[in-house]
Amino acid sequence: MEDSPLVIAISASALFDTSEGDKIFQEKGVENYRFYQQEHKTDILPRGVAYPFIERILSLNSALGEQDLIKVVLFSRNSPEAGLRVMNSIRAYSLNISTALFTSGEYNFQYLTSVGASLFLSANRDHVKTAIDAGFAAGVVLPTIIPDSDAEPELRLAFDFDGVIADDDSEIFYNSTQDLAKYHKHEAELAGSPLSRGPIGEFLQKISRIQQLERSKKAKDSNYQQIIKTAIVTARNAPAHERVITTLNDLGITVDSAFFIGGMKKSLFLNVMKPHMFFDDQMKNLADLKHVPAVHIPFGIKNIDCDMSIEQSNESI
Numbered sequence: 001m002e003d004s005p006l007v008i009a010i011s012a013s014a015l016f017d018t019s020e021g022d023k024i025f026q027e028k029g030v031e032n033y034r035f036y037q038q039e040h041k042t043d044i045l046p047r048g049v050a051y052p053f054i055e056r057i058l059s060l061n062s063a064l065g066e067q068d069l070i071k072v073v074l075f076s077r078n079s080p081e082a083g084l085r086v087m088n089s090i091r092a093y094s095l096n097i098s099t100a101l102f103t104s105g106e107y108n109f110q111y112l113t114s115v116g117a118s119l120f121l122s123a124n125r126d127h128v129k130t131a132i133d134a135g136f137a138a139g140v141v142l143p144t145i146i147p148d149s150d151a152e153p154e155l156r157l158a159f160d161f162d163g164v165i166a167d168d169d170s171e172i173f174y175n176s177t178q179d180l181a182k183y184h185k186h187e188a189e190l191a192g193s194p195l196s197r198g199p200i201g202e203f204l205q206k207i208s209r210i211q212q213l214e215r216s217k218k219a220k221d222s223n224y225q226q227i228i229k230t231a232i233v234t235a236r237n238a239p240a241h242e243r244v245i246t247t248l249n250d251l252g253i254t255v256d257s258a259f260f261i262g263g264m265k266k267s268l269f270l271n272v273m274k275p276h277m278f279f280d281d282q283m284k285n286l287a288d289l290k291h292v293p294a295v296h297i298p299f300g301i302k303n304i305d306c307d308m309s310i311e312q313s314n315e316s317i
Contacts, residue, residue, distance in 0.1 A: 122138070
């Protein structure tokens with residue numbers, strides 16, 4: 001894992017705004033949709049929610065002079081013919097994405113192992129949930145207004161901890177007791193025992209490795225401006241905070257910031273931080289975000305029999 005590239009698989013519905021085509025697919029059916037996409041194959045799709053994240057993370061290849069460091073693969077349930085518009089849009093935006101899968105409506109998450117993906121992003125909840133249940137690292141890109149692109153190349157990534165970077169063992173314990181004092185006592189007693197890696201822990205491990213490459217380059221070239229900034233934003237607070245640090249150390253992960261905020265709303269901090277992507281396993285933590293691109297990780301006990309009704313793309317493309 002340590003020397004392998006970071007591979008991100010992404011659907012067209014997360015990378016681009018495909019709402020116009022999705023509407024035709026839903027209202028007029030697949031054949032009309034295919035005809036529409038072929039007729040508009042040279043019309044460039046607008047940028048989608050995950051576009052700023054993908055654009056910035058791909059820039060690290062040239063910044064660090066390692067073209068195979070990060071790879072993005074398009075995973076589309078579109079037909080190959082209708083997929084021409086997506087590939088034309090990728091070329092128009094000069095995104096370094098050359099590998100693509102088109103499966104004509106069929107799920108394609110089973111090929112994530114084939115490409116070595118550490119993360120799969122899609123706007124389709126059913127597709128993501130099926131991938132998560134099969135043991136893959138996947139997240140739902142939620143609809144939001146994309147913030148204006150700034151001139152700075154910095155890529156800010158923020159992560160919840162339990163059920164995202166680590167497994168949900170601590171959440172299971174709290175859920176069984178519903179007693180905060182018992183939970184804090186439990187976590188304090190296990191402060192030196194790391195939790196197992198969670199659904200996207202490997203993704204952050206590889207991000208941390210890239211950050212180390214950036215720090216090494218900065219040490220040799222004082223003019224180099226580091227691109228990635230990482231933060232943990234968790235409802236844990238003292239004394240449950242120590243187990244976070246123990247787990248990150250065990251996973252070989254170094255982050256730039258950690259916010260142990262207890263019962264305060266995460267949006268109070270994220271709306272100031274303005275990450276290019278925030279990953280959390282609970283929809284309630286994503287409700288009050290303002291123009292913050294967010295990914296819901298539908299993993300673990302917090303996602304059993306809970307309300308996850310949101311507007312989402314049907315990912316026709």
